Amino acid sequence: SYELTQPPSVSVSPGQTARITCSGDALPKKYAYWYQQKSGRAPVLVIYEDDKRPSGIPERFSGSTSGTMATLSISGAQVEDEADYYCYSTDSSGNHFVFGTGTKVTVL
Amino acid sequence: EVQLVESGGGLVQPGGSVRLSCAASGFRFNNYWMNWVRQAPGKGLEWVANINQDGNEKNYVDSVKGRFTISRDNAKSSLYLQMNSLRAEDAAVYYCGRSRYMDVWGKGTTVTVSS
Numbered sequence: 001s002y003e004l005t006q007p008p009s010v011s012v013s014p015g016q017t018a019r020i021t022c023s024g025d026a027l028p029k030k031y032a033y034w035y036q037q038k039s040g041r042a043p044v045l046v047i048y049e050d051d052k053r054p055s056g057i058p059e060r061f062s063g064s065t066s067g068t069m070a071t072l073s074i075s076g077a078q079v080e081d082e083a084d085y086y087c088y089s090t091d092s093s094g095n096h097f098v099f100g101t102g103t104k105v106t107v108l
Numbered sequence: 109e110v111q112l113v114e115s116g117g118g119l120v121q122p123g124g125s126v127r128l129s130c131a132a133s134g135f136r137f138n139n140y141w142m143n144w145v146r147q148a149p150g151k152g153l154e155w156v157a158n159i160n161q162d163g164n165e166k167n168y169v170d171s172v173k174g175r176f177t178i179s180r181d182n183a184k185s186s187l188y189l190q191m192n193s194l195r196a197e198d199a200a201v202y203y204c205g206r207s208r209y210m211d212v213w214g215k216g217t218t219v220t221v222s223s
Contacts, residue, residue: 001170033210035153035210037153042203042215043153043203043213084152086152088153088210097143097167097169098155099145099153099155101152102152102153
């Protein structure tokens with residue numbers, strides 16, 4: 001089955017840039033999406049179609065892709081950005097959808 | 109206001125069945141794909157199933173194929189998940205999500221599978 005691999009954790013100091021990677025074989029041909037999930041809450045979409053930001057999402061959130069890797073960057077990370085982050089995409093068939101393994105971001 | 113509200117969760121015995129519902133409001137429901145996503149306690153997100161706008165295309169994660177059925181009633185702006193032959197590993201918070209990439213989520217409903 002298709003898998004998207006993320007690092008389990010990322011730590012960053014306030015004001016610094018946090019980068020979260022997501023690796024998957026189909027990413028060169030399929031869009032990546034990113035979700036933020038704070039403790040006890042439903043996920044929130046922060047990036048769609050690799051690099052687009054939904055309305056209401058701060059500009060410090062950005063997405064990029066290169067080959068089989070997608071990256072979510074949080075520029076000038078704030079304490080309120082502490083959360084779990086998940087990438088999401090499909091396999092090459094487009095019919096099997098999968099979330100990444102998740103990354104816990106700590107800002108301290 | 110765009111909103112999704114899940115219901116129907118609860119305590120179910122192993123091998124039992126439950127039907128989850130997701131009531132949509134604030135947008136034209138029949139314009140969107142819809143999804144079910146679950147999260148077991150302390151675990152990550154798992155996509156479960158999705159359905160296209162008119163209900164004639166459905167996709168499932170392998171672990172639920174043959175046991176779960178996704179459906180929708182566009183006249184009622186509602187999404188459903190019929191869950192049969194439930195196992196302990198199906199215990200989770202179940203979320204519904206709008207569009208192929210879930211730009212809007214509900215708050216979830218909890219399914220507990222235990223005897």
